Amino acid sequence: MTSSTLGVFGGSFDPVHLGHLHSMWELQLHLSLDTIHFIPCAQSPLKQQSLASAEHRIAMLKLAIRGQPKWQVDDREIQRQGASYTIDTLKSLKQDFPQHNLCLIFSMDVAVDLPKWHKWEELFDYANIIILSRPEFLLPEASWVQDLKKRTLANSSELRTKKSGGVWWQTTTALNISATEIRNLCKKQQPPPYLLQHDVWQYIQQHKIYTE
Ligand code: ATP
Numbered sequence: 001m002t003s004s005t006l007g008v009f010g011g012s013f014d015p016v017h018l019g020h021l022h023s024m025w026e027l028q029l030h031l032s033l034d035t036i037h038f039i040p041c042a043q044s045p046l047k048q049q050s051l052a053s054a055e056h057r058i059a060m061l062k063l064a065i066r067g068q069p070k071w072q073v074d075d076r077e078i079q080r081q082g083a084s085y086t087i088d089t090l091k092s093l094k095q096d097f098p099q100h101n102l103c104l105i106f107s108m109d110v111a112v113d114l115p116k117w118h119k120w121e122e123l124f125d126y127a128n129i130i131i132l133s134r135p136e137f138l139l140p141e142a143s144w145v146q147d148l149k150k151r152t153l154a155n156s157s158e159l160r161t162k163k164s165g166g167v168w169w170q171t172t173t174a175l176n177i178s179a180t181e182i183r184n185l186c187k188k189q190q191p192p193p194y195l196l197q198h199d200v201w202q203y204i205q206q207h208k209i210y211t212e
Contacts, residue, residue: 108137
């Protein structure tokens, strides 16, 4: 039986930039996911507190994905508050979308820290995982990586037939952009016009985000 696929793309999005948007666009081209939820965290368990408020991060995301009918901003982690554990987010999505196959999406730079995630082994009970491969990030020779590799799906069409537990490695073009770099440029009064979606760049300037 085939099911609709729901991509789960979480992050600080402080701010959302073209690296995020381009990789999701390419992913959509390759895998035709039915929908992708961009989920800004309230508090990342592994990172410092976001600089921009949740309201600003949501507003920037909404501007960035406007016009993409299959993408939506999902504020469940902001509403839940506290540490944003992905396992809780998957459980909540499973309740709201019981017929969908959840596809948790993250890049290699995030994958290297997977064993530090709260209850990370349980993630496979709720979702398939799509890892955006980036040549500059190699995973260590560790037993948990072997476990991940053993879960590799033979074909991406299995994301529609297998409810959870599989891993799909997707190569996307790596744009060397980070939110940290953007925040640093803003602090130097140089908000970078070509690393961000234009409306997001204007929003940052208008609200003087990251300049302090
Ligand atoms: P920061 O610099 O603040 O750590 P970031 O730019 O890495 O932020 P996040 O919002 O923390 O952005 O990332 C959310 C997701 O987007 C993660 O899975 C991350 O790996 C991925 N990601 C970040 N930058 C890129 C990029 N340039 N290309 C593709 N994916 C990216």
